[in-house]
Amino acid sequence: MSARIFLGFVSVVVLGLGVGLIAGTSTVSAQVPATEAQAQAIERQLLCPLCTNERLDVCPLEICKDMKRIIRERLAAGSTPDDILLYFKTRYGEKVLAELPATGFNLWLYGWIGLSVLAVGSVGGWFLVRLQRRAAPAAAPSRIAHEDDDWLDEQIAETPPR
Secondary structure (H helix, E strand, O other): OHHHHHHHHHHHHHHHHHHHHHHHHHHHHHHHHHHHHHHHHHHHOEEOOOOOOOEOOOOOOHHHHHHHHHHHHHHHHOOOHHHHHHHHHHHHOHHHEOOOOOOOHHHHHHHHHHHHHHHHHHHHHHHHHHHHHHHOHHHHHHHHHHHHHHHHHHHHHHOOOO
16 A cells, blocks of 8 residues: 555656646746747837937847847846836936836926817817808808899890890
């Protein structure tokens, strides 16, 4: 009976190791695409420090290739995307971020843009309402034009042919 227990124990251990190896390889293969996806997401959040408004993921310059390599190295070392963004922000300044943070002066900028859009929409709507109101009385002259056509037809009919 002790041999059965020993064989049962060994089979459970071997089965557990097999399941662990299978789960471990699937975890490693699942992390590689996730890391690449994270790297690409970070690249889309950064701008090239030399180009004007060109994202890091589409810029062909050497500095951008180095930045992409640094992103992947830091992700492999266990850094979070926020840590990587902070690293590049401290190294190159806020101009390297693709999206402006909604704080400080940028908040005023967002407000100014929003108010401008609202003002243009309001003036455009008012203008369209005014045009519609002016177009409504224009329907009355069509009746007058019809009466003028009748009068002209009568005049033509009364005039003798030459």
